[in-house]
Amino acid sequence: MPELPEVETIVRQLDRQLKNKKIIGVRVAQEKLIKNVSAREFIKALTGRTIKKISRRAKLLVFHLNGLTMLAHLKMSGRLLYLKPEAPMVKHTHIIFKLSDGHELRYWDQRRFGAIKIFRSTAEKIPELKTFGPEPVAADFTFEKFRALFAKKKKAVKPLLMDPTFIAGIGNIYADEILHYAGVHPLRPAAGLNKLELLKMYQGLKKILNKSIALRGTSFDLYQDSSGKEGGYLKYLRVYGRAGKKCLKKCGGQISRQKIGSRSAHFCPVCQK
């Protein structure tokens, strides 16, 4: 379940923990997680490289190494853990990077949906990093840019918010939270939203994502940061996971849950119009 705030938290930590460290060895237990080369090539390509920087694009972690870029997507249940080698080797640990500072970076993934790829080029030249929509927390993502995205879109607003080619990094939890904040029903056709509704969505998006980043994300299910800690945003969720409970806006409504675009949407049928 890592979405933008969770991935951002991990990226910031790993950038501190791994910057200028060298990969001195790699062990692959689950070859299937590596999507574009064999385990053999993966190990050979990474061993001896230095990690220069770690950044984020959408929900992808981008590892910048000398002469190579590694992309990691945690999908539903991936964790990247920076641990001492004596830490217990728990079930679902699939890839281990041995580092020059004596630590290990371990890729753990209960559901094994994650995906790791390597490219022998800089990040700027990787086509799949160009397919995403704008980064919602970037300072230059203004209301005018946000508003312009919605023109002529017939799709329901919730699946649109979750479309990574529309806006990067928003998943099921934050889409539900943003729409509840704005009082917008998840099935509303995007092009039919008025300026005030879009403004509230924009404000909610900035406020919710930034607050969650500040609190190191939401641990609803399996999310942990790179030190194995849970995020602090869980107690601020106002609709996600609250089906059947009273709407916190005190409108008298009860949070409903229904499938929208093959995902469960949580919303208040009274105050989300």
Add this chain to the structure above:
DNA sequence: TAAATCCTGTCA
């Protein structure tokens, strides 16, 4: 545009 797919663990 909608459903199937990948996967394991949890819960009814």
Add this chain to the structure above:
DNA sequence: TGACAGGATTTA
């Protein structure tokens, strides 16, 4: 025991 959780891609 089987439905469900879900991000992004693939298939219908």
